[in-house]
Amino acid sequence: MEFSPIALTLIGLLLAAWTVAAAVMMVRASRRSRRYDAMRTSMKRMSKMLDEGPAIPMLVRADGKIEAPERLARWLGLDSMPQFLSEIAPGNGSGLSVTQLEELSALVRTTQKSAAPFRMVVTPPGSNRSLALRGVLADARISPGGAALVWVFDFSESEHELAGLREEASRAKGDFAALVGLIEAAPMPMWFRGAEGRLRLVNKAYVEAVGVESAENVVSNQVELIEPVDGLSPAQIATQAAQQGMATERIVPVTIRGERRSFRVSDLPLGSEGVAGYAIDIEDLEAQRREFRAFRKAQRAMLDQLSVGVAQFDASEKLVFANQPFLRQFDLSPDIVGESVTFDRFLSDARDKRRTPEVRDFPAWRREHVEWFAAQEALEEAWPLPGGTHLRIVAQPMPDGGLVMIAEDRTEQLALSATRDTLLRTRTATLDSLFEALAVFAPDGSLQLWNRSFAGTWGLPEEKLDSHPSADQLLELIAPNLARPARAKTIGEIIRAATLDRKEKGGRIELSDGRTLEAAGVPLPDGNGLLTVLDITDSQKAENALRERNAALEEADAVKARFLANMSYEFRTPLTSIGGFAELIKSGAAGPVSDQMAEYTDAILESVARLTDQVENVLDLSQSEAGLLPLSKERLELLPFVTEVVRGREEPIVSGGLSLDLRGNAGGVVEADKRQLGRVIGNLVDNAIAATPRGGKILVDVAKTREGARIVVSDNGPGMTKEELARALGGLRASSDGSVERRQGLGLPLSRQLVEAHGGTLTLQSEPGAGTTAIILLP
Incomplete structure (x- = not known):
């Protein structure tokens, strides 16, 4: 060493x-x-x-x-x-x-x-x-x-200390290298400033963020990542943080690779050495926050549209949201959310406004409900309020320690439930009192509901129905009581059509005791099927009798029609002979004719003509009712044709002191039988002449319509009541003095038959004192 x-x-x-x-x-x-x-x-x-x-x-x-x-x-x-x-x-x-x-x-x-x-x-x-x-x-x-x-x-001790220091230095050097590598590999931009605020070190993420080639260029050119805030550069903000000895944090927008993103920037003073800084990209977090705020806003807007009251309390038991139904239910001001009202105070205020149930010990009741915040699952209570209001309260604890309170006003629902129970009892009583036998089958074919008559109609004991048998089991019980047991399948098909096919179907069943039942299946809106059974034994007998009588009447009517046709043909020969001989006498072929004889001859000829006309009417009516009336249709200009028919009645009009107004536009053309249509218009004009008193007025109007043509014949006579109008359509006509007379026999019924044979309609309108109007519509 x-x-x-x-x-x-x-x-x-x-x-x-x-x-x-x-x-x-x-x-x-x-x-x-x-x-x-x-x-x-x-x-x-x-x-x-x-x-x-x-x-x-x-x-x-x-x-x-x-x-x-x-x-x-x-x-x-x-x-x-x-x-x-x-x-x-x-x-x-x-x-x-x-x-x-x-x-x-x-x-x-x-x-x-x-x-x-x-x-x-x-x-x-x-x-x-x-x-x-x-x-x-x-x-x-x-x-x-x-x-x-x-x-x-x-120097053994010094050597040991030096060895320890070397080891610590080596370890510190390794840690520093690892720290430097970690900082360099960090995905967030990191930097170090000296005490004077200048950049000294930056990591790779910083270099990539500012778009410079190397960290040396960033440091040498002092390339800043963060934009100035409130006129202060990043270096000035870092210097202020170093002077204050406190870390600063701010959220600023940063442009990276042409994209504007939000970053949380932190400056950390390191004593006299300088200031370290880093920036965390929180754009995704900010986007999530914006989405969450938008979602919460939309959710609360949606909650305001609900009919159920919803309120939210945070972990400190303070009210943070209440929708409009909740405010109405508890009579709260819209500003209460901003007042940070606690849950226990909310309960106290609600009690003062009589919006909580009446309890003997309210403080204990309130403490018990404050414990909702610590509950592990949702709790539900019914709050009967003074005044008859019933609330259903649901308390849902939240993971963050808060509470969501849901209040549903069930007053109307309970009232409807009571009404429903009453209606069910009324329905049951009504069904039991019906003469018909009724039964309701579910889609699976099981019997759900029946009235008292159902078991008796089919001859079944009541206890057999109490087990709600299926349709197949019910048919097995019914089959022995049928005249033909195989007909039980018909009942099954009716039930199946009503429940599964959702179609109406019916049929008749004969029982072994001679009764006849009419069964019908009707699909119900709730998916079930209704089987109605009616005992039609008596009505069936009456129907059979009516059929027999109807057949007899039809045969009699046919005999009458044949008789009338034959009689019409038989009358023509003598009438023709009588008319011919009367004309010969009137012409003097049998000798001189006196005035009295001429008068008698004229009366004979007039009676022959009238009788001939009636015979033709009877014949035409019988043919029309049989659908055999021949029509020879041709193209007719309506106004000249009607004018010709009216002019033929000029003499009775003048002699009766009447005035006739003929109106119409030229150009109206119809396809019609000239003779038969002329008879119809003539009959209507004749009836108007006969019903209108002297000095009266008759109107004939011819008009062209979009569908065809319209002919109106009206008078200002005394008019008719509904009963008189009905008789007129049957061939009777009210006279001018109020009495009922027969006018041309079958004129009006025949006229109606002739118009309908042309594909048109004849309508007769009349009121007492207002006259009568006949309207012909032709295609």
């Missing part, structure tokens, strides 16, 4: 001081030879001082003989000090190694010859002691003849 020059100098001075002191003592001892006792005492004292000193002198004479205290023998591991230097060898028990002894002997001889000092460090074999040897040429007064004085120092 080697010492620094300063340490060697100090050791030399110390040895010199001890040497000078010893020499002085020896000179004084020689001068006081006469005082031998005193000198011996001084020598002993000097020897004692040498023994206690940090160094032991060893005098090596020119012949190799040595002089040294026994203390040196102990240092060298010898039993006693030998007489010659060469005897300090391992062979004498310990001493120095051969190499060390040879080196020491050579150095001693050199000193003896040249007076050159030497230094040497030895470690005796088998010993932990470290010895430092410092040799000089001894003063002639000490030993004439060129002896060497060797001072031996024991």
Whole structure:
């Protein structure tokens, strides 16, 4: 081991001081030879001082003989000090190694010859002691003849301390290297500033962030990563942190690779050495915070739209959020959230506003509910409030020690539940009172609900239905009661159509006791199916009787129609003969005709014409009802055609003192049978003439419509009641004096049949005192 020059100098001075002191003592001892006792005492004292000193002198004479205290023998591991230097060898028990002894002997001889000092460090074999040897040429007064004085120092403790210091230094150096490597490999920019605020060291992340080639360029050009804040540069902020001796932290935007990102920058004072700094990229964290704030804002906005009240208390039991329904339910001000109201105070205020249940010991009740914050799972309570309000309270402890309180107003729900129960009881009573047998089947075919009539209708005991049998089991119970047991499948198909196919289906079932049941399946909105069963035995008998009667009536109607047709044809021959003979008599072929005879002849001809017309009406009506009326349609211009029909009634109009107004636009054309349509319009005009009193007015209006044509015949006569109107459509017409007379027999019914045969409609409208209007619509 080697010492620094300063340490060697100090050791030399110390040895010199001890040497000078010893020499002085020896000179004084020689001068006081006469005082031998005193000198011996001084020598002993000097020897004692040498023994206690940090160094032991060893005098090596020119012949190799040595002089040294026994203390040196102990240092060298010898039993006693030998007489010659060469005897300090391992062979004498310990001493120095051969190499060390040879080196020491050579150095001693050199000193003896040249007076050159030497230094040497030895470690005796088998010993932990470290010895430092410092040799000089001894003063002639000490030993004439060129002896060497060797001072031996024991610096074992210092050596151990130095070894420890070296180890610590090595370890510190390794730790420092690891720290430097860690800083260099850190993903975040890191730097070190001197006391004056200038950059001295930066890591690789800093270099990459500022986009410079190397750390040396960053330091030499003082390239800053952080932008100035409030007019202060990063160096000024770091200098302020060093002056205050406090770490500073701030969030600033930084542009890296063309992207603007948020960084948390920290400056850490390191005493007088300078300021360390680092920047952590928190852009993702800030983005998450923004998303979280947006999410929380949206969540709270959504909670405000709920009908359920929601409030949130933090870990310190303070109210941090309450939605609008919660504020309304507990009669709270919207500003209460900003007042940091505690949970126990909230309960107290709610009690003052009668928004908590009435309890005997409210403080104990409040303490019990404050313990909700320490609960491990959600708790639920029902709060019946004064005034009839019922709240359902759910307390949900949060992982952060807070609490979410949910309040649901169930007042209306409970009222609806009570109403529902009442309706269910009413429904059950209603179903049991129905004459029909009802049963509700689930989609799986099981019997869910039935009324009292159901079991009796099918002849089943009540206890068979209490087990809610399936449809197949029910059919097995019903089959023996059917006239044909195989017909039980029909009931199953009806149930299946209502429950699974969601279709309505029905059918008739005959029982073995002669009853007939009408069954129908109806799908219900809730997915179930309803089976209705009605005993139609009596109605079936009545229906059969009505069918028989209807068949008889149809046969009678057919006989009547054939009779009328035959009679119409049979009437024509005598009527034609009567008319022909009457015309011959009127023409004088049978002799002179008197005025009275001519009058009788005219009456005969008029009656023949009227009877012929009625016969034709009967024939046409019978053919029309049978759908056999022949029509010969042609293209008709409506206005000239109607004008011609009206002009044919000019004489009765004038003789009756009436006025007729014919209106219409030319161009209206229809496809119609000219003879039959003329009969219809003529009948309507004749009825208007007969019903209108003297001085009255008749209106005939012809118009073209989008669908075809419209003919209106109206009068301002006395009008008809609903009963009179019904009779008129049956062939009767109200007279001007209010009595009902038959007008042209079957005129109106035939007119309606003829219009419908043309694909049109005939509508008759009338009110007492307002006249009558007939409207014909033709395609």
